[in-house]
Amino acid sequence: xxxxxxxxxxxxxxxxxxxxxxxxxxxxxxxxxxxxxxxxxxxxxxxxxxxxxxxxxxxxxxxxxxxxxxxxxxxxxxxxxxxxxxxxxxxxxxxxxxxxxxxxxxxxxxxxxxxxxxxxxxxxxxxxxxxxxxxxxxxxxxxxxxxxxxxxxxxxxxxxxxxxxxxxxxxxxxxxxxxxxxxxxxxxxxxxxxxxxxxxxxxxxxxxxxxxxxxxxxxxxxxxxxxxxxxxxxxxxxxxxxxxxxxxxxxxxxxxxxxxxxxxxxxxxxxxxxxxxxxxxxxxxxxxxxxxxxxxxxxxxxxxxxxxxxxxxxxxxxxxxxxxxxxxxxxxxxxxxxxxxxxxxxxxxxxxxxxxxxxxxxxxxxxxxxxxxxxxxxxxxxxxxxxxxxxxxxxxxxxxxxxxxxxxxxxxxxxxxxxxxxxxxxxxxxxxxxxxxxxxxxxxxxxxxxxxxxxxxxxxxxxx
Amino acid sequence: xxxxxxxxxxxxxxxxxxxxxxxxxxxxxxxxxxxxxxxxxxxxxxxxxxxxxxxxxxxxxxxxxxxxxxxxxxxxxxxxxxxxxxxxxxxxxxxxxxxxxxxxxxxxxxxxxxxxxxxxxxxxxxxxxxxxxxxxxxxxxxxxxxxxxxxxxxxxxxxxxxxxxxxxxxxxxxxxxxxxxxxxxxxxxxxxxxxxxxxxxxxxxxxxxxxxxxxxxxxxxxxxxxxxxxxxxxxxxxxxxxxxxxxxxxxxxxxxxxxxxxxxxxxxxxxxxxxxxxxxxxxxxxxxxxxxxxxxxxxxxxxxxxxxxxxxxxxxxxxxxxxxxxxxxxxxxxxxxxxxxxxxxxxxxxxxxxxxxxxxxxxxxxxxxxxxxxxxxxxxxxxxxxxxxxxxxxxxxxxxxxxxxxxxxxxxxxxxxxxxxxxxxxxxxxxxxxxxxxxxxxxxxxxxxxxxxxxxxxxxxxxx
Numbered sequence: 001x002x003x004x005x006x007x008x009x010x011x012x013x014x015x016x017x018x019x020x021x022x023x024x025x026x027x028x029x030x031x032x033x034x035x036x037x038x039x040x041x042x043x044x045x046x047x048x049x050x051x052x053x054x055x056x057x058x059x060x061x062x063x064x065x066x067x068x069x070x071x072x073x074x075x076x077x078x079x080x081x082x083x084x085x086x087x088x089x090x091x092x093x094x095x096x097x098x099x100x101x102x103x104x105x106x107x108x109x110x111x112x113x114x115x116x117x118x119x120x121x122x123x124x125x126x127x128x129x130x131x132x133x134x135x136x137x138x139x140x141x142x143x144x145x146x147x148x149x150x151x152x153x154x155x156x157x158x159x160x161x162x163x164x165x166x167x168x169x170x171x172x173x174x175x176x177x178x179x180x181x182x183x184x185x186x187x188x189x190x191x192x193x194x195x196x197x198x199x200x201x202x203x204x205x206x207x208x209x210x211x212x213x214x215x216x217x218x219x220x221x222x223x224x225x226x227x228x229x230x231x232x233x234x235x236x237x238x239x240x241x242x243x244x245x246x247x248x249x250x251x252x253x254x255x256x257x258x259x260x261x262x263x264x265x266x267x268x269x270x271x272x273x274x275x276x277x278x279x280x281x282x283x284x285x286x287x288x289x290x291x292x293x294x295x296x297x298x299x300x301x302x303x304x305x306x307x308x309x310x311x312x313x314x315x316x317x318x319x320x321x322x323x324x325x326x327x328x329x330x331x332x333x334x335x336x337x338x339x340x341x342x343x344x345x346x347x348x349x350x351x352x353x354x355x356x357x358x359x360x361x362x363x364x365x366x367x368x369x370x371x372x373x374x375x376x377x378x379x380x381x382x383x384x385x386x387x388x389x390x391x392x393x394x395x396x397x398x399x400x401x402x403x404x405x406x407x408x409x410x411x412x413x414x415x416x417x418x419x420x421x422x423x424x425x426x427x428x429x430x431x432x433x434x435x436x437x438x439x440x441x442x443x444x445x446x447x448x449x450x451x452x453x454x455x456x457x458x459x460x461x462x463x464x
Numbered sequence: 465x466x467x468x469x470x471x472x473x474x475x476x477x478x479x480x481x482x483x484x485x486x487x488x489x490x491x492x493x494x495x496x497x498x499x500x501x502x503x504x505x506x507x508x509x510x511x512x513x514x515x516x517x518x519x520x521x522x523x524x525x526x527x528x529x530x531x532x533x534x535x536x537x538x539x540x541x542x543x544x545x546x547x548x549x550x551x552x553x554x555x556x557x558x559x560x561x562x563x564x565x566x567x568x569x570x571x572x573x574x575x576x577x578x579x580x581x582x583x584x585x586x587x588x589x590x591x592x593x594x595x596x597x598x599x600x601x602x603x604x605x606x607x608x609x610x611x612x613x614x615x616x617x618x619x620x621x622x623x624x625x626x627x628x629x630x631x632x633x634x635x636x637x638x639x640x641x642x643x644x645x646x647x648x649x650x651x652x653x654x655x656x657x658x659x660x661x662x663x664x665x666x667x668x669x670x671x672x673x674x675x676x677x678x679x680x681x682x683x684x685x686x687x688x689x690x691x692x693x694x695x696x697x698x699x700x701x702x703x704x705x706x707x708x709x710x711x712x713x714x715x716x717x718x719x720x721x722x723x724x725x726x727x728x729x730x731x732x733x734x735x736x737x738x739x740x741x742x743x744x745x746x747x748x749x750x751x752x753x754x755x756x757x758x759x760x761x762x763x764x765x766x767x768x769x770x771x772x773x774x775x776x777x778x779x780x781x782x783x784x785x786x787x788x789x790x791x792x793x794x795x796x797x798x799x800x801x802x803x804x805x806x807x808x809x810x811x812x813x814x815x816x817x818x819x820x821x822x823x824x825x826x827x828x829x830x831x832x833x834x835x836x837x838x839x840x841x842x843x844x845x846x847x848x849x850x851x852x853x854x855x856x857x858x859x860x861x862x863x864x865x866x867x868x869x870x871x872x873x874x875x876x877x878x879x880x881x882x883x884x885x886x887x888x889x890x891x892x893x894x895x896x897x898x899x900x901x902x903x904x905x906x907x908x909x910x911x912x913x914x915x916x917x918x919x920x921x922x923x924x925x926x927x928x
Binding site for chain 2: 081082083084085208212213214215216235238239241243244245246247248249403406416417419434
């Protein structure tokens with residue numbers, strides 16, 4: 001009947017899944033982690049490695065006052081207050097704690113300083129030394145090895161197995177699965193004596209599924225996600241009676257490059273340099289059109305109303321924050337110019353209009369307030385005037401699924417009919433819904449994955 | 465095993481359910497219609513009886529040019545283009561046809577003329593002679609009697625019964641059910657040889673369920689719907705694998721009165737008189753703050769940002785369009801004043817500010833354009849200057865659930881995993897999702913219910 005047996009079966013090897021596995025194993029449980037791709041790390045491994053932490057010692061060092069309440073307020077405002085405030089509060093309240101867990105328990109290396117990201121009231125985002133999620137995934141996998149946690153690659157979840165009473169007692173898996181060939185591999189069944197933790201991520205790359213909720217997001221719209229960001233895990237939970245929340249809230253990111261596929265190397269350039277230290281203009285008019293540090297939804301909605309692709313511009317001062325500059329230049333994603341005029345010409349921007357936009361922006365820095373768009377001005381912000389100048393051409397790409405299945409404060413999955421937890425089933429990360437409401441703020445995904453991933457592991461370990 | 469047997473089992477006695485029943489019966493099938501409440505009509509019976517029809521003869525008589533394409537464009541704009549454009553187009557293209565079906569086939573009486581409702585580019589809404597959905601439901605029930613369709617009251621759907629292959633072959637029902645007592649009545653099973661049509665409506669009155677999607681919509685927020693607008697039918701379909709679409713898009717209506725519960729008599733007053741022929745001001749400032757004929761979401765979002773409850777004001781000219789005026793005055797929902805000053809004082813509005821708002825609005829009528837808010841000005845619009853004046857105090861109330869289960873162009877319910885129709889299951893009306901996107905336009909629900917209700921009946925009759 002069963003091909004293998006563990007206390008805890010985790011589906012997914014991203015931040016949430018590995019956090020759950022580590023917590024369950026550290027509590028003495030036998031654990032297997034299933035990954036459908038041939039490499040571990042899911043979408044997490046290619047993420048930006050940005051971690052919002054409210055009240056961290058990194059903030060204290062930088063003289064920034066912050067609190068979980070402020071972070072909660074920012075998350076609820078971006079979420080248009082559709083968020084479940086209890087769950088959202090948990091992310092904010094434990095954000096500094098999980099940042100500490102990464103740094104002190106898992107020895108993840110971070111760059112000094114904190115970054116100001118869109119929609120956050122203050123700089124509160126720490127960035128990994130190596131500018132990508134792999135800087136977190138690798139130490140997590142290392143810890144899994146130390147703990148002798150089995151990670152089974154090319155193991156695709158087919159369905160959750162329930163007993164007669166509805167308890168999830170295991171999983172049916174395609175073993176030796178070859179993504180994305182649905183019928184590849186062989187079906188095996190793995191028993192979970194304690195519980196199954198679903199951490200299978202979002203469906204940003206699943207054009208068929210995302211179009212059900214938003215017909216505009218067809219296969220012609222690019223996504224920042226890895227190819228495996230599809231909907232099977234979510235669907236497997238829904239057919240067991242899990243409660244769908246906010247499935248139609250699908251986020252596009254405002255910072256990715258038109259000149260490369262996916263997340264690429266350009267996104268971090270825009271996030272760390274272009275938006276906080278530069279400006280974004282519409283190529284057709286040469287004018288700014290939105291607060292470059294507003295939340296992602298506001299920015300993307302504004303971008304979609306422009307006549308042409310927007311361009312983000314920064315000078316040699318601000319560019320020092322861009323951790324991926326070298327790769328961006330090498331791949332032609334960012335271009336360098338000695339004058340603004342040259343930049344305008346090469347990007348098809350009206351030169352006079354761009355010059356006027358830059359002077360108006362520089363003047364607003366002198367006044368200490370962005371009169372036009374209310375962008376928060378960082379204390380170390382300097383006028384855009386020191387060549388060389390750098391430009392990146394931007395296009396919105398599907399980035400994050402706010403929606404998913406509903407969980408409670410112990411990461412238990414709630415049933416649609418009984419409103420009670422489905423026994424034996426836990427979930428964390430992007431497969432869950434309700435924590436970010438209408439729009440997730442940048443760098444809040446990693447705290448979300450870690451807070452609820454760890455909780456899911458603890459709950460599954462204790463059979464709560 | 466089965467207590468009764470029919471070709472077609474319809475769940476719900478609103479517009480969609482009765483339309484399905486009539487069509488199936490007219491094709492010679494045996495039909496039963498189940499209604500959980502002790503009276504038929506669902507939420508439809510208390511609706512406003514407003515029917516958008518693009519290209520109707522009523523429009524031609526009034527000299528108004530219109531087309532299904534224009535109606536489609538309006539519906540997609542309000543829906544923020546989240547709508548499934550194929551399904552939305554079907555509503556627009558068949559709107560005039562179902563209006564004709566009501567008038568000519570079912571002998572529903574309509575008032576002369578067409579009304580301008582929010583979010584519609586032109587006047588295209590016909591209103592029943594008696595100002596409520598009962599003016600449509602009654603002739604539909606009459607037709608059911610002629611056709612000897614059995615309507616079983618107090619029959620609550622418990623679950624859809626599927627055979628081993630997943631085909632829906634019947635329903636499990638609480639007979640002699642006493643709403644809302646979950647355990648009342650006795651369980652019986654009714655076989656459906658052809659199919660089950662789910663037309664169980666929305667969940668606007670189900671505070672527990674709607675809060676999953678929008679935590680702000682707790683039990684303290686009133687709803688315009690009848691008490692039976694709860695989620696069991698929707699949930700029964702979801703647990704069979706129906707695909708959820710747009711569940712988190714829950715609409716509040718901008719026109720209901722603070723001084724009565726529910727939909728009441730005030731809503732139609734605002735819709736037919738207050739908004740098209742008057743103005744809406746914030747009681748605290750005495751100023752207008754939104755185009756009174758924008759779509760519901762825009763209006764409600766603006767209302768929620770005001771300091772105090774908004775008040776809609778119309779004079780003796782515009783009030784002639786208000787079909788419910790007498791009842792409104794009798795119940796104190798609308799009050800009459802001889803002067804604007806008196807109206808301001810009684811409603812706590814700063815008098816000078818209100819006077820200025822009215823003169824500015826009247827001046828814009830002379831210019832033929834609402835400079836401030838871009839409200840479309842009707843040809844028969846006169847300045848607000850002829851006493852008596854009328855005021856209604858407004859508060860947003862939960863009104864319509866845009867979300868529900870996904871159907872195809874033959875009203876077949878699509879399965880979440882196979883993406884194919886669930887054999888034997890059809891749906892229509894507010895229990896379905898995807899047709900209105902982010903925001904349903906006023907008077908588009910009845911065409912939606914009738915177009916897809918009739919289709920569902922035809923599909924179930926033919927076993928498509």
